[in-house]
């Protein structure tokens with residue numbers, strides 16, 4: 726695993742945006758794997774600037790998001806669909822038909838998992854996958870103990886994950902119990918991965934990641950088995 730140490734959140738966001746823009750400029754029909762949460766918000770802000778000020782063209786780009794809550798409905802203010810629309814997609818020229826986010830309101834969730842995984846196989850895999858890291862080491866919503874062979878599947882969210890995400894809801898009770906997520910294997914299919922970590926609340930996870938051997942109990946560590954993963958980490962997260 727390569728490590729790129731940056732000064733702060735702004736540098737992390739600029740670095741990540743630059744890498745994305747490089748891929749999109751060199752391969753106009755590129756596939757991007759995208760994450761939600763607090764960490765990539767700065768990257769998305771920089772991408773919007775790049776679209777407006779540097780003529781970056783997303784017209785032919787395809788995107789796959791990692792995950793979605795089950796039971797919120799895509800128009801719910803806290804759905805990842807709404808997050809992606811508000812924080813990125815509606816501000817750049819990506820074509821709506823090229824945006825893929827798992828459907829957390831599908832009638833048949835098992836079929837939805839299969840449909841999503843097949844789509845990744847048909848169109849993907851991502852040329853570049855952006856990941857955040859949970860304090861328990863999760864990537865996507867793959868909580869500790871998730872099999873390295875997992876494809877898109879339904880998960881029960883860990884209590885620590887629900888608590889971490891409760892900041893976006895009016896109470897912990899409102900945070901969904903379940904989500905649909907690309908599996909570890911689906912993520913490992915990506916050609917290149919950037920794992921982002923910013924802030925002192927991520928320092929412990931970063932330390933564990935750097936010190937441990939690949940272990941399903943700390944999902945981010947299995948990325949060490951992939952040939953092209955870069956941890957982008959700022960000073961407060963231990964970089």
Ligand code: F6R
Pocket residue numbers: 759760761762763764765791792856857858859863864865866
């Ligand atoms: C989000 C996702 C999660 C987050 C992780 C870190 O799509 O898949 O794995 O990347 O929970 O979240 P933040 O960035 O809010 O600290």
